[in-house]
Structures are given as C-alpha cells and as structure tokens.
Amino acid sequence: MTDLILTPNIDGPDDFYAELLETHDGLTTEQSNALNARLILILANHIGDRKVLSQALGAARKE
C-alpha cells in the first residue's frame, strides 16, 4: 500500500497552479466553493484508497 505523497509530485508546478486559479476565473465565491467541493470529490474518487484519503484529510487539518 502506498502512503500519501507529501513531497513534490507534479511536473511544472507553476503551470498547474495557474490552471487551478484560472479554473476559478469569473466565479463568485459561492460558485468557487461549489467547484472546490466537486473537485475534492472527483480527486478523492480518483485516489480511491481509503487509507490515503484519511491521511490526506489529516494532513489538510494540519494534524
């Protein structure tokens, strides 16, 4: 079983970061929040591994 990856893992971090922000372009805060929620669900499903997901939730809570 793999653990949650918490070291750099994305090629071209600046590109990705820009794309993430562009995705929210023109959205109200409410729409952005909704988009973020959808994004979390999509990514979580892609990861699938319950252990990794729990680790990610913990990391996000700064535990």
Place this chain on the structure above:
Amino acid sequence: MNKIFETPLYPYTRPPDQDAAQTIRRRVVIIGAGPVGLATAIDLAQQGIEAVIVDDNDKVSFGSRAICFAKRPLEILDRLGCGQPMVDKGVQWNVGKVFFDDRQVYEFNLLPEDGHRRPAFINLQQYYFEEYLVRRALELQANGAPIEIRGGSRVIAIDQHDDHTFLTIDTPEGPYQLEADWLIACDGAGSPTRAMLNLDFHGRVFEDNFLIADVVMDADFPTERWFWFDPPFNKGQSALLHKQPDGVWRIDLQLGWDIDKEEEKKPENVIPRLKAMLGEDVKFDLEWVSIYTFQCRRMDRFRHGRVIFAGDSAHQVSPFGARGANSGVQDSDNLAWKLALVINSQAPDALLDSYDTERVHGAEENILNSTRSTDFITPKSDTSRLFRDAVLDLSERHSFARPFVNSGRLSVPCTYDGSPLNTPDALPDAPARTRPGSPCVDAPLGNGFLLDHMRGGFTLLTLNADAPDSITEGVTANRLDLPAEGQVAERYLGGAASAVYLIRPDQHVAARFPTYDEAQIRAAIRRAIGASQ
C-alpha cells in the same frame, strides 16, 4: 366503507383474569399490539409458549406509517405464517429516481439478485401489515395456540420482581392486576414501560419537520421511488413520492424547523403544496396527514431482568431507510426462540443477554445509517450542504458520485459479527455472506426455496458431507442435506469442497465447518444456546 384502520379488530372483552380471586400469573405478557408485539406473540405461540398481548387500543395503526418492508422481515413473516398475504397485497418496485432542483439527475434499479422467494422490498401500508398479523394471531388462537390479544387494556403500573412482574391494567370496566413471568415491552417509541421503570433513552433529535400525506389518486406515475432534493415546489427542502396498494401514494415533504404544525396540517395548506408537486389538474383525496420530527435514540440495554424491550420502545430511527418496523421484526425474531428455550429450561438465562448484545448491535447499525441519511437529506451546516449539492450535481454526469447520494439506505439484514453465540468461522473458503452471524441467504431448493425448510428449531445443513439425521445437545438440530450444485452451492460452498452449517432457529448461521465432527458440533450448539460460558 370504513377503512381498516377505523375498524376494531380486537375489542375489549372482559377476561376471566379480571374476575379471578387471586392475581393470575401468565407466562409472557406483551405490551403493545404493533408490528413487533404481534410478531413476538405469534412466534412464541407457535412454539407453544403462552403469550398475552395487551394494547390500549383495539385497531391497527392509524394511517399508513411504515410502508416499505424489506426482504428479511418478509422471510421472518413466512416463518410466522403470514408472509404470503403481505406479498400478495404489497406493491413491488425496483426503480428509483433522484431529482435535484428542476431535473432528474439519475435513476437506479435495485436489480434484486434472483433465486430468492421474496423480493427486495414491498410497499404496504402498516395498517395492512398489522391486520395480517392480527389475523394470523387470531387464526392461531382459534386453532388452540396459547395466544390472546386484549384490546382496550392499558398498562398503568409496573412493579418489577426478581422472577416476575406485577402489572396493573386499566380497562373500560376498571383496572385489574396481572402477573407475568416475562414482560416484553413493545409499546412504541413513547414507551410508557420505559418511563414507568425510569429507564434511559439517549440519542439525537433532528430539528426538522416532515409533512407526510397519503393521498388516493388515479395517476399514471410509475411504481417507482422518486426522491427530490431541493425541488422548485419545495425550495431548499426535500420530497418523496412512493406508491402503496389501493392507489394510495405516500408523499413526504420536508418543512424545516420553524413551522406551525397545526397550521401546516390543515387541508387548505396541504393541498396547494401537493398540487405544486403533482400538477394542478391531478385529482386526489387526502387519506392521512401527519407531521413528524426525527429522532435517532436507543436504550443502553434492551434487557432489564424479566422485562425485555423490543421494537421502537428500545430504539428509534428516522423513517428514511425504512428501518423501524423492519428492525423491530428482527428483534422479535431474535428474542422469541431464546425466550422459549429459557422458559423450557433448555438454555440458561444468560442466553437472553445475547438478545441484548445482538440487537444493540443491530440498533447501532440502523442508527448509524439512519443518522447519515438524515445528515445528507437535511444538511446541518453550510459546508455539509456544499458537499451534498456537489455530490448531486456530479451524479448527473458521473456514476462515481451516485453511491454518495443518500436518500435513505434501505434496510438490509443485520449480521451478528462478533456475537458470543458464534463459533469462529472454520470454513474461510465459503462465501462471506454466509459466515457465522449472518442470516441464511435464500436459494431455490427443489420446487421451493431453502428457507421453507427452516421453520423452527436448529438445523444442520450439509453439502457434500455426511452427518447423522439429528443431534441433540440440550436442543435438537435436524439435518437438511443440500445438493452441492446451483445457487445453493454458490451461496453455501463457494470455494469450499464440502460444508456443515449449524443454523439457529432464527435462520442465522451459528457455525460452519468443512466436515461433520460430533464434538465440534456439540460445542457449537452449546455455544449457540449460551451454555458454554
């Protein structure tokens, strides 16, 4: 014509006990002729145990209340001799549709597995469910079984003793006293027994109101379960439409917390809401309207010496998921054989503690599921609503999101994993679904079905294995040899070459082994009747 729920089915008649010079002692007294009290009494009486039901009313449930009955309770009712009329009358459905805002987001099919006598669900008004149970009880009584339903009999005082309970029962002709060796409190969520004995009932109350309306209409809505999140006709809330027999439709509308219940119940307020939902020109009559709130609560323990709680008196869940009556019937299924064995001195009193262990486990499972459904349907915070709406939004285009949609996880039978009555699984290659603790999975057998052959007592199922016709170790287990082929083999052998199962009277698996070993089976029986501690 009077509706069945307006017809007295067991009106008060003065029992001889009321005129006895000395207080009469009955074997088992059951308080409450709801689904659970009736099922328990029938089960006991079928085993020859005297069961007297007292109920303050003399009719079946007013209004439909429970409408959705699951496969496992139907199988239990088959054992009680009244599953067939329920299924004949009930409406079967498999398709559900989920709507969000103004559109359908997806549709599902329960796709029940084949090779079972009973369907995954039927919809049937609780008043019919109770009527068929009452009829079965009266039929047993007419045939000489020790069962009795006393209407118009309200229990007003309870005095607990070590080996019996002393009851005061009020009737239209005044009160009388009665003693019970065993008392089973099936007196519903508001249980007066619980209050009289000063017992706890902990849990969560959900701050929400639901309007429930049963309407009679000739509409060509299909026989499907329709659930709306945030629909235009009930903004910010939810709604449910579900079909029952006799052209009756169940409509559930979430109303929120700050409402005037009496106002909302008035037809002049209900009818416009329903028209907004069903369409202006649909013609309908209101059969029953009620407003309810949700609670998910349970007692710490269901057994208190000689007083035992079953059904809503012991645990209460929200209706989403249809787990109330369905789980209450499973309580009675679990309790009746144990109590009969203890009364007949075939098992130690400690067997009844396993009722507590197993059914508390069942209640926990139901409360967990029911709480989660309620949290999804009525989000309690902005963030919770944000994710809920995100799930619904995604579910329209992406199947991955659909399993998150929770409009009620419909009742599935409880597996008693970890029960002290189980012998550890000695057949790991056989399917997990028939592991110790699980209810037997039905399968076609001969011209009928497997569960038809397990209608009381312990059973020794064998597949590709020798065993004697019966074995007695305090109780007797009779052998049922199964063909090692077809769905029976799929469900009971799986990857194993041979199997011997010990099945309890409530059709739950107690133990399973690759072959018959007398000492092992004797030990498993002792354990299953609580005699090995």
